[in-house]
Amino acid sequence: MPCLELTTNIRVQDKNKLMRSLSACVCTELGKAETYMMVMVKDESSMLFGGNDEPVAHMSLRALNLKDELIRKLAGELTEMMHTELGIESQRVYIAFMDVDPGKWAWDGRTFA
Numbered sequence: 383m384p385c386l387e388l389t390t391n392i393r394v395q396d397k398n399k400l401m402r403s404l405s406a407c408v409c410t411e412l413g414k415a416e417t418y419m420m421v422m423v424k425d426e427s428s429m430l431f432g433g434n435d436e437p438v439a440h441m442s443l444r445a446l447n448l449k450d451e452l453i454r455k456l457a458g459e460l461t462e463m464m465h466t467e468l469g470i471e472s473q474r475v476y477i478a479f480m481d482v483d484p485g486k487w488a489w490d491g492r493t494f495a
Contacts, residue, residue: 383489384408384445385420391429392437392468400467407463411456412445418489437470441477446494448481 386408394400401421409416431438441460457477464470485495 383418383487383494384412384414384443385422386444387422387424387442388439389424389427389429389441390437390439390464390468390470391427391435392425392470394423394425394468397423397425403463403467404460407459408443408445408456411452411459412448414445431474431476436474437468438474439464439468439470439476441475442480443477444480444482444487446482446484446487448479453479 386404388400388404401423405416405419405421408414408421409419429435429438429440441464443456443460456479460477461472461475464475465472483495485493487494
């Protein structure tokens with residue numbers, strides 16, 4: 383059920399490798415099976431941050447029962463991945479974490495409530 387979206391203005395050379403790494407990172411920290419994990423990468427997007435178009439990334443992670451301590455840990459790990467995998471400086475990475483209401487999240491035709 384976790385869903386991670388990455389949007390960046392740079393070209394990602396190996397999207398499958400990056401998506402697998404992101405999926406493994408999030409699932410490990412959340413203790414969730416990758417069976418339910420969704421990752422989307424949108425590269426070469428028009429993006430401006432701080433008045434310039436240097437490499438930048440925006441990520442959104444939606445999941446059920448996100449705890450503050452997990453959010454802090456994932457913030458560091460995902461930001462580090464953007465630097466090591468894509469060369470994006472940590473000051474140019476925004477991550478939005480959204481703890482989704484189980485009654486407003488559905489899979490296989492049913493909500494999680």
